[in-house]
Structures are given as C-alpha cells and as structure tokens.
Amino acid sequence: MNAVKLAYAVLVAAAVAIVAVPAALAEERKCRESLNAVTVDNLKVPRGATCTLNGTKVKGTIKVGRGATLFATNIKVVGNIQAENHERVVVKGMRSRVGGSIQIVQGGSATIRNVKVKGDMQLFENDDAIVVSTNRVDGNLQCKENDPEPTGGGNLVEGNAEDQCEDLDV
Numbered sequence: 001m002n003a004v005k006l007a008y009a010v011l012v013a014a015a016v017a018i019v020a021v022p023a024a025l026a027e028e029r030k031c032r033e034s035l036n037a038v039t040v041d042n043l044k045v046p047r048g049a050t051c052t053l054n055g056t057k058v059k060g061t062i063k064v065g066r067g068a069t070l071f072a073t074n075i076k077v078v079g080n081i082q083a084e085n086h087e088r089v090v091v092k093g094m095r096s097r098v099g100g101s102i103q104i105v106q107g108g109s110a111t112i113r114n115v116k117v118k119g120d121m122q123l124f125e126n127d128d129a130i131v132v133s134t135n136r137v138d139g140n141l142q143c144k145e146n147d148p149e150p151t152g153g154g155n156l157v158e159g160n161a162e163d164q165c166e167d168l169d170v
Contacts, residue, residue: 037056037057042060043056048065051069058078060078061081064081066084067087070091073092073096076097081098089104089111091111091112096116097116098115098116098117105122105124105126109129138158
C-alpha cells in the first residue's frame with residue numbers, strides 16, 4: 001500500500017510541476033535584411049534598418065523602429081503592424097493579410113495597397129506621402145494631421161473613413 005501511495009504522490013508532484021512551469025514567451029526576431037517564406041513569432045525592424053519581407057508569416061506583431069524601413073509583399077500578420085517615427089513603410093500584395101490593425105504614426109512615407117485588414121487602419125501625424133489604395137478594411141480608416149494629406153482610393157471600408165481619410169474609400 002505504501003508503494004501505491006508513494007507512486008500517487010510522485011504523479012501528483014509531477015503534475016504540479018508541469019502546471020507550475022511558465023509557458024514559453026514568444027520570440028522577437030530582428031530583421032535587418034530580408035525574409036522570405038518563413039514563419040516568425042514577432043518581428044522588429046530595428047532603428048535605421050531596412051527589412052524586406054516576401055511571403056513571410058508573422059504570428060504576432062511587426063514593429064518598425066525609428067528611422068527604419070519596411071518593404072512587405074504578400075505577408076500574413078496575425079497581430080498588428082506598428083510603425084512610429086519610421087522612414088518608410090510599404091505593405092502591398094493581393095495575398096497580404098493583417099489580422100489586427102495597422103498603425104502608422106509620426107513618421108515618413110507609407111504605401112498600403114491591396115491589403116486585407118481585419119481591424120482598423122490608423123495614419124496619424126506623418127510628414128511624407130501616404131498612399132492608401134484598393135484595401136479592404138473591416139474596421140475604421142482613420143487619418144489625422146498628416147502633411148501632406150493621404151492620397152489613394154478604391155478602398156472598401158466596413159467601418160468609418162474619418163477626417164483626412166474620408167475621400168480614400170469608394
């Protein structure tokens with residue numbers, strides 16, 4: 001009987017130890033050159049770097065750093081694309097999908113073309129050319145205080161096109 005109790009105690013202790021082990025954290029990959037048809041958890045384009053993506057899948061978020069450039073074609077992003085104080089962001093391609101939102105804030109130029117965005121697209125306080133054309137945005141398309149104002153058209157916006165974006169949808 002003692003052997004059964006001991007075996008039971010060992011099994012309970014092992015189960016507690018397994019539950020107590022924290023889940024692995026998602027890794028963040030830094031991109032300074034190019035990635036093709038690979039899958040990564042999260043992606044960061046570091047300060048001043050240029051990253052080219054083609055057919056890349058990102059399970060989490062893409063973050064574009066200060067002075068950095070992102071060229072992305074036919075990508076799949078489960079989370080968001082976030083760029084702040086960037087140099088340039090280009091996301092295009094009929095197979096490009098963003099499961100969250102796109103936020104392009106206080107940076108340089110951006111081109112978003114032929115992208116399906118499940119969340120919102122927010123373009124705020126950028127100081128270079130912003131082109132937004134032929135996208136499908138399931139949320140809102142918001143443009144505020146960009147100089148010059150964003151250009152483009154042919155976007156299908158399920159939510160509202162607000163402020164400077166009012167003329168960019170169909």
